[in-house]
Amino acid sequence: MADLDARLAEAAATFGTPSYVYMTDAIEARLDEIRQTLGPWFSLSYAMKCNPNPGLLKWLAERVELVDVSSIGELRLGTEAGWTPAQASFTGPGKRNFEIAEAIATGVGELVVENLQEAETANRMAGEAGKIQHVLLRLSPISVPKGFGDHMAGRPSPFGIDIEDAPEILPQILALPHLQIVGLHIYSGTQCLKPDAICENYRNFMGVFRDICAAHDITPQKLVFGSGLGIPYHPGDTPLDLAEIAANVGPDLDAFRQEPPFKDTQLILELGRYLVGEAGYFLTSVVTIKDSRGQRIGICDGGMNNHLPASGHFGMVIHRNYKMHRVGGGDGEEKINLVGPLCTSIDRLANGVALPPLDVGDVVAVHSSGAYGPTASPVYFISHPAPCEILVESDAMTDISRDFGPGTR
Numbered sequence: 001m002a003d004l005d006a007r008l009a010e011a012a013a014t015f016g017t018p019s020y021v022y023m024t025d026a027i028e029a030r031l032d033e034i035r036q037t038l039g040p041w042f043s044l045s046y047a048m049k050c051n052p053n054p055g056l057l058k059w060l061a062e063r064v065e066l067v068d069v070s071s072i073g074e075l076r077l078g079t080e081a082g083w084t085p086a087q088a089s090f091t092g093p094g095k096r097n098f099e100i101a102e103a104i105a106t107g108v109g110e111l112v113v114e115n116l117q118e119a120e121t122a123n124r125m126a127g128e129a130g131k132i133q134h135v136l137l138r139l140s141p142i143s144v145p146k147g148f149g150d151h152m153a154g155r156p157s158p159f160g161i162d163i164e165d166a167p168e169i170l171p172q173i174l175a176l177p178h179l180q181i182v183g184l185h186i187y188s189g190t191q192c193l194k195p196d197a198i199c200e201n202y203r204n205f206m207g208v209f210r211d212i213c214a215a216h217d218i219t220p221q222k223l224v225f226g227s228g229l230g231i232p233y234h235p236g237d238t239p240l241d242l243a244e245i246a247a248n249v250g251p252d253l254d255a256f257r258q259e260p261p262f263k264d265t266q267l268i269l270e271l272g273r274y275l276v277g278e279a280g281y282f283l284t285s286v287v288t289i290k291d292s293r294g295q296r297i298g299i300c301d302g303g304m305n306n307h308l309p310a311s312g313h314f315g316m317v318i319h320r321n322y323k324m325h326r327v328g329g330g331d332g333e334e335k336i337n338l339v340g341p342l343c344t345s346i347d348r349l350a351n352g353v354a355l356p357p358l359d360v361g362d363v364v365a366v367h368s369s370g371a372y373g374p375t376a377s378p379v380y381f382i383s384h385p386a387p388c389e390i391l392v393e394s395d396a397m398t399d400i401s402r403d404f405g406p407g408t409r
């Protein structure tokens with residue numbers, strides 16, 4: 001912690017605040033942990049939506065075998081960072097025609113088809129391009145165990161083909177001549193800290209994959225298990241124990257892979273926050289301290305505009321207060337509300353957080369900020385400076401800030 005804090009202090013002193021600091025040692029350790037525990041079954045796909053910073057992507061592209069993109073912009077970022085188009089899958093509802101056409105022309109590995117209309121469009125476009133496009137069919141299971149921060153299935157949902165409609169829809173997609181169904185995809189829930197729920201979900205996935213493959217005579221090359229692996233955001237959250245998950249669901253995965261249709265199938269974990277979330281810190285400096293009607297308020301140089309999830313407005317179970325500390329430590333504790341610089345009362349990073357007494361100029365580090373930071377924040381609101389982004393590799397610090405355009409520097 002002392003070493004980490006010293007690096008955060010150095011980053012703040014060198015590059016200023018507001019800023020995001022991404023610790024590659026922590027991502028490396030996380031990759032090792034996942035590969036050691038779940039590697040016997042799964043390949044990894046980085047869901048870039050959680051953090052598409054080009055500098056970070058470049059680092060990840062050398063270490064993570066697959067990438068998942070959810071827009072043509074993300075596909076471009078992924079290939080610029082070093083992944084080949086063939087390593088990319090393209091998920092997401094509402095893909096526009098030009099995105100589908102460009103993805104096919106670029107040679108995207110798999111288009112993750114979310115509904116019949118999209119399949120028909122992709123088929124037409126692949127035909128026009130003279131190609132057979134590889135496709136994963138995204139399925140929406142009928143239930144999701146309790147314990148996920150956001151449910152993308154188990155209810156009316158824009159994501160994927162509802163499995164009760166599969167008997168009607170899948171034969172139509174399978175008959176399309178310019179698409180080749182190479183596998184299935186499920187991403188039904190995110191941000192889960194309950195190992196039992198994650199294992200139950202993976203067992204549900206295996207059941208769905210088994211049934212769909214049997215009913216439609218599919219021998220999949222790939223099956224995507226949307227990971228749902230969550231990270232601790234709040235004091236008191238218990239981190240996941242991947243070894244426990246592996247011990248729990250491993251025998252089922254072993255048995256699944258012995259079944260004839262799945263003997264040569266690549267199983268893939270598609271994940272974002274579990275890879276990079278805990279490796280990132282958001283640094284914001286106190287600009288003004290105000291005592292107001294019995295409460296102490298620290299007004300900071302970056303708030304909701306830089307870090308929407310930490311302000312509690314990203315939905316799911318991610319609420320205030322994130323874990324945070326005063327960079328440089330300090331003696332004693334004092335309760336304070338931390339707000340950002342926006343002219344709205346919803347711009348609030350902490351309510352009554354206990355920190356060493358803060359002064360103007362002090363820096364606060366908000367933890368678990370490596371995923372869904374700038375990419376999920378309204379950086380243009382009120383045109384305050386956009387946050388810097390810093391990649392820390394051992395002792396080297398690199399400024400990998402993005403240019404958000406006029407008014408944000």
Ligand SMILES: Cc1ncc(COP(=O)(O)O)c(C=O)c1O
Pocket residue numbers: 047050068091092187190191226227228229270271272273274371
């Ligand atoms: C299809 C899909 N894949 C991957 C992810 C990444 O989720 P997480 O960052 O929680 O791992 C999401 C998140 O919403 C998603 O919708």
